[in-house]
Amino acid sequence: MNPDTHALAGAYAVNAVTEEERRSFELHLGQCADCRAEVAELRAAAATIAADVELPPPPALRASVLSAVAQTRQLSPLEETEAPAAAPAATPAPDGAPSPAEGSPAPVDAPVGAPLDGSAGVDELAARRRNRLRPWLAAAVAAAVLTVGGLVWQPWRDDAPPQLTATEQVLQADDAQRLELPMGTSEVVLVRSPSHKQAVFVADAMPSPPSGKAYQLWFDVPGQGMVSAGMIPTTGSAVTVMLEGDASTATGAGITLEPESGSEHPTSAPVALFSFA
Amino acid sequence: MVHMAAVGDEGDPSPTAAVGPDLAGLLGRSARGDEAAFAELYDATAARVHGLVVRVVRDRAQSEEVTQEAFLDIWRHCTRFDSSKGSPLAWMLTIAHRKAVDRVRSAEASKAREVTYEVTTAEREHDSTLEKVEVRLDQERVRRALASLTDTQRGAVELAYLGGHTHTEVAALLGIPLGTAKTRIRDGLIRLRDTLEVTA
Numbered sequence: 193m194n195p196d197t198h199a200l201a202g203a204y205a206v207n208a209v210t211e212e213e214r215r216s217f218e219l220h221l222g223q224c225a226d227c228r229a230e231v232a233e234l235r236a237a238a239a240t241i242a243a244d245v246e247l248p249p250p251p252a253l254r255a256s257v258l259s260a261v262a263q264t265r266q267l268s269p270l271e272e273t274e275a276p277a278a279a280p281a282a283t284p285a286p287d288g289a290p291s292p293a294e295g296s297p298a299p300v301d302a303p304v305g306a307p308l309d310g311s312a313g314v315d316e317l318a319a320r321r322r323n324r325l326r327p328w329l330a331a332a333v334a335a336a337v338l339t340v341g342g343l344v345w346q347p348w349r350d351d352a353p354p355q356l357t358a359t360e361q362v363l364q365a366d367d368a369q370r371l372e373l374p375m376g377t378s379e380v381v382l383v384r385s386p387s388h389k390q391a392v393f394v395a396d397a398m399p400s401p402p403s404g405k406a407y408q409l410w411f412d413v414p415g416q417g418m419v420s421a422g423m424i425p426t427t428g429s430a431v432t433v434m435l436e437g438d439a440s441t442a443t444g445a446g447i448t449l450e451p452e453s454g455s456e457h458p459t460s461a462p463v464a465l466f467s468f469a
Numbered sequence: 470m471v472h473m474a475a476v477g478d479e480g481d482p483s484p485t486a487a488v489g490p491d492l493a494g495l496l497g498r499s500a501r502g503d504e505a506a507f508a509e510l511y512d513a514t515a516a517r518v519h520g521l522v523v524r525v526v527r528d529r530a531q532s533e534e535v536t537q538e539a540f541l542d543i544w545r546h547c548t549r550f551d552s553s554k555g556s557p558l559a560w561m562l563t564i565a566h567r568k569a570v571d572r573v574r575s576a577e578a579s580k581a582r583e584v585t586y587e588v589t590t591a592e593r594e595h596d597s598t599l600e601k602v603e604v605r606l607d608q609e610r611v612r613r614a615l616a617s618l619t620d621t622q623r624g625a626v627e628l629a630y631l632g633g634h635t636h637t638e639v640a641a642l643l644g645i646p647l648g649t650a651k652t653r654i655r656d657g658l659i660r661l662r663d664t665l666e667v668t669a
Binding site: 200207235240241242245246254260 | 500502504507508511512515516517519520521523524532533536537540541544545546547548549556558559562563566567570608611612614615626627629630631633634635636637639648650651652654655656657658659661662665
């Protein structure tokens with residue numbers, strides 16, 4: 193991984209990042225189980241910094257909070273979805289890569305407000321770290337990071353639009369166009385929002401590319417042909433990646449197998465093609 | 470002078486320590502719409518949550534709004550909190566911290582911040598700016614953990630976490646290169662994490 197990106201984990205954990213940095217780091221988090229674990233641990237540690245500070249709010253605030261509570265609907269609980277508690281560390285991905293796959297498709301399938309922040313990642317994470325962490329920290333880790341398919345990193349997720357990640361904004365856009373294709377044993381999905389001019393590729397079980405190869409994303413741009421939209425990270429089979437480039441002018445998108453460093457133009461037949469028409 | 474309310478026997482500062490009231494239980498009941506349970510939860514944690522918010526936001530009126538917003542978020546989201554998977558307090562404080570930082574940032578967007586003032590008071594505020602800071606014995610542990618950080622690490626972490634500054638701002642405030650601030654914050658948090666692990 194890019195050490196520079198990774199280095200942002202600390203600042204991110206304590207919200208010491210700009211919105212821009214937050215979005216881009218959250219895209220990275222989607223691919224990097226190590227950073228997810230680290231962020232969660234550092235958040236838990238940070239929560240102790242103010243442990244010596246207690247300041248009771250004015251008594252009137254209590255009544256105010258409770259009166260607001262009485263008028264505020266609670267969110268629907270999360271479904272206990274495809275994240276069996278037993279799934280974690282015992283069954284690592286075949287290639288030894290972390291397996292953040294469980295639950296990945298949920299963000300796309302789910303309507304707004306439905307279970308995005310399931311517990312799959314949490315179980316995996318907690319189990320993976322169990323040997324190393326003190327119990328309180330492991331528990332706090334689980335509390336502090338909530339992930340599904342790498343989209344949601346905060347313990348809340350339905351707040352005003354500014355708090356949505358760039359990816360979520362596309363996935364939840366009113367004009368989101370959703371295209372599905374079978375691939376390997378599962379499906380891959382491309383969600384495109386013309387108003388956001390962005391597209392997001394989501395797969396929960398991307399087949400491993402042959403050694404030395406990687407998947408490359410392309411936009412079909414009128415007048416220019418296939419223009420690279422970035423590489424699909426190879427960190428795991430679960431993928432959520434924002435395509436680079438303007439999705440509003442493209443008429444389609446594709447995926448090809450290319451050398452790991454990527455290609456200027458597609459050099460092989462597409463393994464997937466999406467038409468925006 | 471504000472007097473501390475009794476906050477049960479919660480002495481261990483670690484987020485999952487068995488604090489007096491059963492926070493996980495209260496959250497669970499709150500999740501089922503039990504407003505009385507939520508009131509109890511509020512009573513048990515408001516001083517911690519508000520203390521953190523005030524450290525970040527400073528302004529009392531705004532802090533009260535942020536604390537209220539944080540508790541409302543906690544109420545709305547407690548349906549999704551799973552006590553078997555984590556500490557209620559760490560979860561609540563994470564929500565409150567993000568709310569506080571968001572408030573500081575949006576305030577900043579409309580009016581330039583008095584950076585100089587923030588820096589020069591950064592040390593003093595540690596001890597004296599709050600009317601009442603309750604120090605409890607077990608908190609010695611956290612204090613020792615914080616003390617294990619180098620001065621430069623602690624400075625960077627506190628400016629980030631309590632000051633609500635971005636790492637870029639921290640670098641500017643400390644007059645250090647960008648990457649250095651990022652590294653100090655991370656290294657400081659890692660040391661804090663590791664020290665808490667081994668000394669408990």
